[in-house]
Amino acid sequence: MGPHSLRFTLLSCILAVASCLQAQTQGKVTSEPVHLDNQNPLVGFKHFSANVTGGIAHDHDRKIYRSGDLMRLDFEDSYRVSDLVTLHMWGVTGNKCVEFSRPDAGTFPFSAYHDFKVERSATQEEEMIDGHACKIENVTFTPADGRPLVVKMKLWEAKDLEGFPVRIDVEAGNQKFSSTYTNVSLKAPDPGLFKHPVKCTPGAQPGQSGTAKIAPAPEKK
Amino acid sequence: MKKMLLVLALVAVFSLSASAKTSVYSFTFRDTAGNAYCDGLTLYLYGTPKTLVDGTHNNDNCAGAFTGVNGFKGSVSYLYQYNGTGAVLMVSDPILASTGVMWLVNTTYSNWTAWESGAGAGEFVVTYGTFVNGTAADKKGTKAALGR
Numbered sequence: 001m002g003p004h005s006l007r008f009t010l011l012s013c014i015l016a017v018a019s020c021l022q023a024q025t026q027g028k029v030t031s032e033p034v035h036l037d038n039q040n041p042l043v044g045f046k047h048f049s050a051n052v053t054g055g056i057a058h059d060h061d062r063k064i065y066r067s068g069d070l071m072r073l074d075f076e077d078s079y080r081v082s083d084l085v086t087l088h089m090w091g092v093t094g095n096k097c098v099e100f101s102r103p104d105a106g107t108f109p110f111s112a113y114h115d116f117k118v119e120r121s122a123t124q125e126e127e128m129i130d131g132h133a134c135k136i137e138n139v140t141f142t143p144a145d146g147r148p149l150v151v152k153m154k155l156w157e158a159k160d161l162e163g164f165p166v167r168i169d170v171e172a173g174n175q176k177f178s179s180t181y182t183n184v185s186l187k188a189p190d191p192g193l194f195k196h197p198v199k200c201t202p203g204a205q206p207g208q209s210g211t212a213k214i215a216p217a218p219e220k221k
Numbered sequence: 222m223k224k225m226l227l228v229l230a231l232v233a234v235f236s237l238s239a240s241a242k243t244s245v246y247s248f249t250f251r252d253t254a255g256n257a258y259c260d261g262l263t264l265y266l267y268g269t270p271k272t273l274v275d276g277t278h279n280n281d282n283c284a285g286a287f288t289g290v291n292g293f294k295g296s297v298s299y300l301y302q303y304n305g306t307g308a309v310l311m312v313s314d315p316i317l318a319s320t321g322v323m324w325l326v327n328t329t330y331s332n333w334t335a336w337e338s339g340a341g342a343g344e345f346v347v348t349y350g351t352f353v354n355g356t357a358a359d360k361k362g363t364k365a366a367l368g369r
Binding site: 056057058059060062075077078087089091093096098099100101102103104105106107108109111112113143147149151170172173174175176177 | 253254298300301303304319320336337338339340341342343344345346347349367368369
C-alpha cells in the first residue's frame with residue numbers, strides 16, 4: 001500500500017466516523033420542545049364538524065360546523081353562523097334573523113387571536129383524550145400592538161384526526177377556559193348549513209308583548 | 222315648631238319625589254320565542270342624571286341564589302344588541318367569577334343581550350332574548366339564561 005492509498009484510507013475512516021456521529025445526534029430523542037412555524041394552529045382546520053363542550057360559552061355537547069371562514073352552532077330552534085374573519089354573526093330562527101357585529105361565544109378560540117403573535121412548541125407528551133391518542137402542543141399568543149397580555153393555549157392534537165385538537169385549554173390571566181370536541185369529522189359539512197340572510201330586518205319577535213317597533217331611518221329629502 | 226314641620230314636610234316631599242323618579246325593571250329572562258328561563262333581573266334606574274343602575278340577578282342558579290349587579294344607562298349601537306337600538310342598561314354581572322359578563326337591557330324594546338369577555342380576545346355574544354317587565358315571579362324555565 002503506497003502513501004497516497006494510506007492517506008486516502010485514513011481520510012475515509014475519519015469521514016465515516018464523523019458522519020456516523022452526526023447521524024446518531026440527529027436521531028437522538030430529545031425532551032426539548034420543538035419549535036413549529038408561527039401560524040395559529042387552528043387556522044389549518046377549515047372544514048369539520050364536532051360537538052363542543054365548555055369554552056367561554058359553557059356549551060354542553062353543542063353541534064358545531066366549520067366551512068372555510070364560516071362557523072355554525074346549532075341551538076334548540078335556531079342556529080348561529082359566525083364569520084371568523086369579519087367577526088359578524090347571524091342568528092337564524094325560522095324565517096327571522098338577527099345580526100351582530102361580533103361572533104357567537106361558541107366560536108372561541110377559532111375566532112380569536114387573529115392579530116396576535118404566535119409561538120408554537122410541540123412537546124414530547126402524549127395523552128389519551130376520549131379514545132384518541134393525542135400529541136400535546138403549547139402555543140403562546142401575544143398581542144401585536146404590545147398590550148401587556150400573554151395567552152397560553154394547550155392543545156391535545158389527535159393523531160387519528162390529522163392533529164385536530166380534541167381539547168383546547170386557554171389561560172389568559174385569571175381566566176381559564178377548556179373546550180372539548182367530540183364526534184369530530186374532518187369531512188366538509190354541507191355548504192347549505194351556513195346559509196343566512198344577507199340582511200336581517202329588526203322588528204318585534206314572537207313573545208314580545210307591548211314592545212316598541214324599531215322606527216325606520218328617516219328618508220332623506 | 223311650625224318651621225320644623227315645614228322642613229319635615231319639605232323633606233318628605235323631596236324624598237317622595239326622589240323615590241318616584243327611580244324606575245324599576247323586574248323580569249324573568251325569556252328566549253326569542255318568549256319561553257321563560259329560570260332567572261331574571263331586578264334593576265333600579267336612578268340618580269341625577271338618571272343613569273345609575275343597581276340591582277340583582279335573581280335565581281341565577283335556578284335554585285334561589287342571587288347576585289348583585291350594577292351598571293349605567295347609555296347608548297349602544299343596534300349592531301351590538303338584539304333587535305333594539307339606542308339606550309340600554311349596561312349591567313355588569315360577576316356571576317362567572319373570573320369571566321366578565323355584561324347584560325344589555327333595552328327597556329324600550331324589551332330585549333336583552335348577554336356578552337362575555339374573551340380575556341383580551343374581544344367580546345362575544347353569549348345569548349339574547351326578550352322580557353316582559355313585571356314578570357320576575359315567572360320562573361318556569363329549567364335553565365338559566367347564560368346556561369345555553
